Amino acid sequence: MTPADGEPTEFRATGLNHVSPAIQLNLNLRSLGLSATLEINERSAALAAEGRKIYKLGLGQSPFPVPDQLQRALQDNAHQKDYLAVQGLPALRQSICDYLKRTQDLDFDPEDILIGPGSKELMFLIQMAYYGDLVIPRPSWVSYAPQAQIIGRPVTWLETDPNEALGVTADRLRALCATDPERPRLLILNSPGNPTGFGYSPEALSEIAEVAQEYRLLLLSDEIYGGVQFDGKHQSMARYYRGGTIISDGISKWAGSGGWRLGFFAFPKSLAWLRKAMSAAASETYTSVSAPIQHAAIPAFEGGAQMELYLHRSRAILGALADHVSSRLTQAGAKLNPIRGGFYAFPVFDALRDQLAARGITTSAQLTRQLLEDTGVATLPGSCFGRPDTELSLRLAYVDFNGAAALDALQAGEDLDAAFLTRHCNRVVEGIEAMARWVEA
Numbered sequence: 001m002t003p004a005d006g007e008p009t010e011f012r013a014t015g016l017n018h019v020s021p022a023i024q025l026n027l028n029l030r031s032l033g034l035s036a037t038l039e040i041n042e043r044s045a046a047l048a049a050e051g052r053k054i055y056k057l058g059l060g061q062s063p064f065p066v067p068d069q070l071q072r073a074l075q076d077n078a079h080q081k082d083y084l085a086v087q088g089l090p091a092l093r094q095s096i097c098d099y100l101k102r103t104q105d106l107d108f109d110p111e112d113i114l115i116g117p118g119s120k121e122l123m124f125l126i127q128m129a130y131y132g133d134l135v136i137p138r139p140s141w142v143s144y145a146p147q148a149q150i151i152g153r154p155v156t157w158l159e160t161d162p163n164e165a166l167g168v169t170a171d172r173l174r175a176l177c178a179t180d181p182e183r184p185r186l187l188i189l190n191s192p193g194n195p196t197g198f199g200y201s202p203e204a205l206s207e208i209a210e211v212a213q214e215y216r217l218l219l220l221s222d223e224i225y226g227g228v229q230f231d232g233k234h235q236s237m238a239r240y241y242r243g244g245t246i247i248s249d250g251i252s253k254w255a256g257s258g259g260w261r262l263g264f265f266a267f268p269k270s271l272a273w274l275r276k277a278m279s280a281a282a283s284e285t286y287t288s289v290s291a292p293i294q295h296a297a298i299p300a301f302e303g304g305a306q307m308e309l310y311l312h313r314s315r316a317i318l319g320a321l322a323d324h325v326s327s328r329l330t331q332a333g334a335k336l337n338p339i340r341g342g343f344y345a346f347p348v349f350d351a352l353r354d355q356l357a358a359r360g361i362t363t364s365a366q367l368t369r370q371l372l373e374d375t376g377v378a379t380l381p382g383s384c385f386g387r388p389d390t391e392l393s394l395r396l397a398y399v400d401f402n403g404a405a406a407l408d409a410l411q412a413g414e415d416l417d418a419a420f421l422t423r424h425c426n427r428v429v430e431g432i433e434a435m436a437r438w439v440e441a
Helices: 019-029 038-050 066-078 089-104 121-131 145-149 170-178 201-215 271-281 291-302 307-329 350-357 364-374 404-410 418-424 424-441
Strands: 113-116 133-137 155-158 187-191 218-222 245-252 263-266 395-399
Touching: 038 364, 066 291, 066 307, 089 113, 089 263, 089 291, 113 121, 113 271, 121 145, 121 187, 121 218, 121 245, 121 263, 121 271, 133 145, 145 155, 155 170, 170 201, 291 307, 307 404, 307 418, 307 424, 350 424, 364 395, 364 424, 404 418, 418 424
Parallel strands: 133 155, 133 187, 187 218, 218 245
Antiparallel strands: 113 263, 245 263
């Protein structure tokens, strides 16, 4: 291996057959690029700065404002300056326990909760603390696999099928586990999901739980979009596999607070050892989450009429947009799974392979790159989420609109119809129309 320019001598290849763990970690880090979602956001901003009209359908950030009661709580607690307990503010952890009881009928104690600077950091720590292989379905959120790569954690991709909504099935999971039944594994299940918007039915969750129990899998149930499942009836995997499921959630997506960086894990009693290991790692890394943010997050989990109305209106707008996106892109020839929550769609354009190949497009990366250059619509290639590069798939986030104005319009009594979407979500509607006409050309 030839040393890179400016590479410190101690990190250069020595010709030995083995390198130290520290050097391997450094090599793992340097092999990564910028997170795909952040990279597309920066590329979109650069094109917009050049005067191009850009439809920002790449980065999945909630379009809605932070709820008023959270903003007021943050102002009231700006003076909070002390370091908090590593596991988190006791009052916040209690409010999360109450939230899980109210929404999922699950019993947790405050000691079972670990607060982190976003659930993303906690997902990284669990891969450091747990000893098993990471199992993630194709497709999955863009950071699961890179986090494992940084640590050197083995990753097993669980295949999915577009005809099965690109979701995990009990049969496929059982077949994977049967190849080495005693191997410890950590499966991440995301519902409603990023990048597809797909949500698992109670029947599917029950069947997956049966396989997980049979093979003693550890499940990390990523429920960050649970609060924006359109029907308001999100169900946690922990209902079906209580002793082996860790719930991951936070206020980034359903409370419009991504930049606040607050997430949590809820552990079953049987996994107290893992919670303690992660807390120890947290104590040596981020110490504790910002004190004002922890105090201000309590109203989100306490709920109440104002919070429920915010959620109801947010779900309604996102659900209407999902229906519009699905209808228009299906008409244009894409295949989409049913979208049950969140703010993502994952169209597959394989049915148009011949037409796109005639334009020099044979991979998902080429598809999204040419789409951006020709139309200004920024999306992410399906390959970023674990799909084969030759599959003509992409992920889009229908969030490029003023969420505050849309909520105000609903409050003022406007009907949530096609005209509403054109008035208040115009950039999304225009972007989807531009994409559809481009693939139809």
